[in-house]
Amino acid sequence: MVKAIQDNVRLYNLLSPLVKFATRCHYNRFVIRGTEYLPTDGAYIIAPCHQQALMEPLAVLCFAPKPPVFLARADIFRKPTIRAILTFLKILPVYRIRDGQENLGKNKEIFDQSRDVLLDGYPLCLMAEGRHNNRHHLLNMGKGMFRIAGETQRILGSTPLFIVPTGIDFDEYERPYSNLVVNIGKPIPVHPFMETYCNNEPLALNQMRDTIFEALMPLMHDIRNEEHYDEIMTLCNVLNRTMRRREGLRNTVWNRFRMRQQIARKMDSLATETDNTTFASMISDSRLLREQCNLLHLNEKLISEHWSLGGTLLSLLPLAALLAVAIMVPAVRWVLLFCLLCYPLPLLPIQLIVRKVIADTQFRSSFDFGIRLVLSILYALTIGIVMACNGGAWMSRLADIGAWWGLVSVAVVFLDAYLAGPAINLIRDIFANCRYWLLRLFKHRSMRQLIDTIAKLDTYTL
Numbered sequence: 001m002v003k004a005i006q007d008n009v010r011l012y013n014l015l016s017p018l019v020k021f022a023t024r025c026h027y028n029r030f031v032i033r034g035t036e037y038l039p040t041d042g043a044y045i046i047a048p049c050h051q052q053a054l055m056e057p058l059a060v061l062c063f064a065p066k067p068p069v070f071l072a073r074a075d076i077f078r079k080p081t082i083r084a085i086l087t088f089l090k091i092l093p094v095y096r097i098r099d100g101q102e103n104l105g106k107n108k109e110i111f112d113q114s115r116d117v118l119l120d121g122y123p124l125c126l127m128a129e130g131r132h133n134n135r136h137h138l139l140n141m142g143k144g145m146f147r148i149a150g151e152t153q154r155i156l157g158s159t160p161l162f163i164v165p166t167g168i169d170f171d172e173y174e175r176p177y178s179n180l181v182v183n184i185g186k187p188i189p190v191h192p193f194m195e196t197y198c199n200n201e202p203l204a205l206n207q208m209r210d211t212i213f214e215a216l217m218p219l220m221h222d223i224r225n226e227e228h229y230d231e232i233m234t235l236c237n238v239l240n241r242t243m244r245r246r247e248g249l250r251n252t253v254w255n256r257f258r259m260r261q262q263i264a265r266k267m268d269s270l271a272t273e274t275d276n277t278t279f280a281s282m283i284s285d286s287r288l289l290r291e292q293c294n295l296l297h298l299n300e301k302l303i304s305e306h307w308s309l310g311g312t313l314l315s316l317l318p319l320a321a322l323l324a325v326a327i328m329v330p331a332v333r334w335v336l337l338f339c340l341l342c343y344p345l346p347l348l349p350i351q352l353i354v355r356k357v358i359a360d361t362q363f364r365s366s367f368d369f370g371i372r373l374v375l376s377i378l379y380a381l382t383i384g385i386v387m388a389c390n391g392g393a394w395m396s397r398l399a400d401i402g403a404w405w406g407l408v409s410v411a412v413v414f415l416d417a418y419l420a421g422p423a424i425n426l427i428r429d430i431f432a433n434c435r436y437w438l439l440r441l442f443k444h445r446s447m448r449q450l451i452d453t454i455a456k457l458d459t460y461t462l
Contacts, residue, residue: 005090005113006069006122012088016067021414022373023058027180028421029253032063034184042160043118044187045149047212048168049220050127051134054366056168057091059182060125068123071114071144073131074106094144107144115152118161124148128165128216134173134362135229136221136264138213146208150197153190162187165212167219169257174364176351176372177421181257183219188212221260224268231286232267235457236260237300238289242458251305266462278460285457292450296439302432303454312433319430342383342409343416345375346424376417384410 003009024030038044046068048056057070067090074093077083086093092114095107117124126148129139145163153161165185172178188211197204223232240259241251249255270279293300307315326333350371351364358364388406440447 004116004120005087005092006067006117006120008067009088012067012090016061018377019058019373020062022369022376022417023062025417025421026176026369026372028177028425029179030062030182031180031253031257032182032184033254034182035063037184037186038063038065038164039160039162039187042162043121043152043156044123044162044164045118045145046123046125046164046166047128047145047216048125048166049138049216050129050132051136051168051170051362052173052365053132053360053363054369055170055180056127057125058369059168059180060166063182063184064123064125066122068125069114069117070125071110071127111144111148111151114148115155118148118152119155128212132362136169136223136233136260137226137229138217138220138222141209141213143205143209146205146212149190149208150193150201150204153194154197158191161190163190163208163212164188165216165219167216167221169221169260170365171253171256174351174355174361174368176365176368177424179253181253183257185215185219188215218261221257221264223264225271228267228271228283230290231283232264234286234290234300235267235282236263238286238304238454239263239457239462240301241304243462263462270462282457282460285453289450289453289457292446292453296443296446296450298436298439298450299432302436303450306436307429307433309437312430312437315430315433319427338409339412339416342412343376343379343420345372345379346420348375350375376413380410380413383413 046060046064048060050056057072060068060070070089070091071094072086072091074095077086077093083093092110093106094110114124126145128141128145130142130144131139133139149161149163164187167181167183167185169181169183170178171180188208190208193204193208196207221236223229223236225232237260240256240263243259243263244251244255247259249259267279267282270276270282273279290300292298293303326336351368354364354368354371358367384406387409388404
């Protein structure tokens with residue numbers, strides 16, 4: 001008997017914790033809010049926004065209490081090997097018009113399988129927009145998810161079925177070790193739509209779609225104004241610290257995300273006003289600021305969140321102290337070299353290679369993650385075997401524990417992977433802030449103009 005896609009598979013259950021760990025290590029900060037909203041008394045569909053290829057499903061995997069089954073576009077299933085891998089990962093294909101009119105009939109079988117997943121009590125995850133979008137902007141939704149929901153609820157009868165809108169926010173789309181926010185919303189019951197669904201299916205599908213759309217917008221960083229998207233995105237970054245201070249909020253990943261949401265909503269509101277002189281002025285100043293940042297090769301977030309001169313100088317002291325101790329104390333030097341030997345992958349320019357090879361920007365982070373995951377597994381196995389065989393001789397300066405060095409080295413791989421994001425971001429921030437103050441010293445006029453532009457933006461009341 002052929003196993004259903006939602007059935008337990010030992011190898012999947014073995015690898016799943018490793019993939020979850022790798023996903024969390026891929027980000028500097030991984031914030032999940034709203035898990036208390038996940039239904040406990042009925043089946044549910046998880047409906048996240050979609051701005052990256054693989055990274056949203058990985059985020060869902062990290063908070064779903066049971067292994068979710070995903071639906072993805074059918075064109076990536078064409079090669080048999082890839083199809084087998086995706087099926088193992090509990091991913092089903094969905095066919096679109098572009099896949100050929102003759103293939104649309106296959107969706108009936110896929111929808112039947114999706115319904116069975118829900119009937120068995122496993123979460124089903126469909127990207128709400130049906131396609132990815134590398135902007136903080138919610139796209140229009142298709143009807144496939146709602147058709148599955150309606151047919152499943154028809155079979156369930158009085159047993160509830162829910163759709164759980166989920167906002168997922170990447171503060172950087174391509175850079176590894178950035179921050180990720182998952183914002184789970186209150187579940188939307190499907191049952192209230194069923195009377196309409198039985199009498200007028202197209203109307204009910206539209207009603208479900210509009211309801212989920214309205215529920216998902218407040219959960220994500222959604223910039224509705226597409227014409228001035230770049231300028232508003234700049235304002236969301238540059239005005240973030242000023243707005244947080246006005247409201248007495250600490251500098252956390254969650255608060256920065258909430259403030260980006262708030263600034264985007266207020267700018268979208270300003271754009272709709274009859275007399276939008278303030279909006280036009282802010283857009284003009286934001287455009288000027290973007291030009292100034294590009295000329296100086298400065299990150300927009302840095303000019304808002306930069307450290308004080310004293311804080312920047314103080315941040316150099318621990319690095320200098322660590323370097324001095326490593327030079328003077330052999331044991332410290334050996335420990336640092338051993339940690340670097342166990343996990344050198346963060347030093348490899350994987351992101352730069354991916355950027356050169358992958359043209360689609362929405363796939364780059366996914367390829368970066370996949371390459372790092374595979375290389376990490378292979379390297380952990382290699383270093384574990386090598387150190388188990390020869391580690392006693394190589395590391396005799398620290399301790400002679402023989403083959404146990406294999407286990408020690410693998411444990412250090414996991415520890416290094418966990419600490420790599422915060423450590424690399426800290427070093428990156430230190431040098432970025434040093435560069436900021438050097439520009440203040442050697443590019444005084446250009447930096448003065450930039451600071452004046454920021455000061456002008458800070459005077460606007462949102």
